[in-house]
Amino acid sequence: MWYFTAPQVVFGEDALSKLAELSGKSAFIVTDKIINGLGLIDKVKEHLAQAGMHCQVFDEVEPDPSLQTVKKGIALMQQYKPDWVVAVGGGSVMDAAKAMRVEYERPDIKADEINPFITDLGLGKKCKIACVPTTSGTGAEVTFAVVLTDTADQRKLSLINREIVPDIAIVDPVCAASMPPGITSNTGMDALTHAVEGFTCNWKNDFTDGLCLKAIQLVFQYLPKAVKDGKDMEAREKMANAATIAGIGFVNSLAALAHAMGHSLGGVFHTPHGRAVGLFLPYTIEFMGDAREEQWADIVRFLGIDIPKGKKASAVLAQAIRGLAKEINEPTSLKELGIPQDKLNAAMPKLMDNVQADGSLIVSARVPNEEETVKLFNYAYEGKSIDF
Ligand SMILES: [Fe+2]
Structure with a gap:
């Protein structure tokens, strides 16, 4: 039930x-x-x-x-x-x-x-x-x-x-409409992360899939416009709708690993929530990889993006999300976010513990062990695509 x-x-x-x-x-x-x-x-x-x-x-x-x-x-x-x-x-x-x-x-x-x-x-x-x-x-x-x-x-x-x-x-x-560009961009990445995780977590279901897909499409189409021109009321309206649609979608399925990592980072470095989860999203898509390949392909197809022969849909989607983030001036690595390497290293045990204890982890299509969690943070620091 x-x-x-x-x-x-x-x-x-x-x-x-x-x-x-x-x-x-x-x-x-x-x-x-x-x-x-x-x-x-x-x-x-x-x-x-x-x-x-x-x-x-x-x-x-x-x-x-x-x-x-x-x-x-x-x-x-x-x-x-x-x-x-x-x-x-x-x-x-x-x-x-x-x-x-x-x-x-x-x-x-x-x-x-x-x-x-x-x-x-x-x-x-x-x-x-x-x-x-x-x-x-x-x-x-x-x-x-x-x-x-x-x-x-x-x-x-x-x-x-x-x-x-x-x-x-x-x-x-x-x-x-009065949100400045930096808040428009980071909250927009939160909506995208809700929709992608709601579409691919273990509790995804027939009632939420359509909502999540539509929200992903709206974010890709309208978030860059809303960030570039806050007075573009069509873009504001579509992003407002996207956020609410994604909200209904993910709360009736759940969020997953990008949220677990984002909560963890925010708890230690006070990074705005949407910025943190959005930064981790492409890395977690690459990490899930084959566990959700069919869903990544569905999203990519719905966005009208071709999957080149021999390339995985997860890699294509991760690349598209990093492209979107760059377009709206959101960081795509922890280095770009401005976190010093020594501070990251010092916080790593806490960051790892936070992820392992986060409720969002239980519905993740692939759950990282402790060693993999540390690797995920290190790859996200360098901006390196996940290969494990
Ligand atoms: Fe969120």
């Missing part, structure tokens, strides 16, 4: 005005200080006012949101008693908001205790949640996973439960 879970998705031009159609008396807007300074929150408030709702804004979500920030938001919600949580931001904001909403509705379940085995959460009776992404990559607007950091214990919390999926994802390209 398997499940496919997704929220209602409102997308395209003017999708934000969907907020004016929500029913309720009050909304708790969760965002961060940067977005709160951009004017988008004023528009959100206007739409909510048209819906007859009053609002309270909580703009204290930081990158890699902490459990402590989530607790602060929950305390404010308990006083304000909103009918809606409206998350406006990137993955950090949306993840924090999803966790706040759970504990606000179910005070008996603490935010850090969310896990896949709790059933009948009964969410949505007291409060619903709408997510408005302002980046195009994480897919957090449609996923039922949350990553928080417990700063007291210095530990990352990966919380997952299908019932915490948002009620509505509002995917309006205008909301993501």
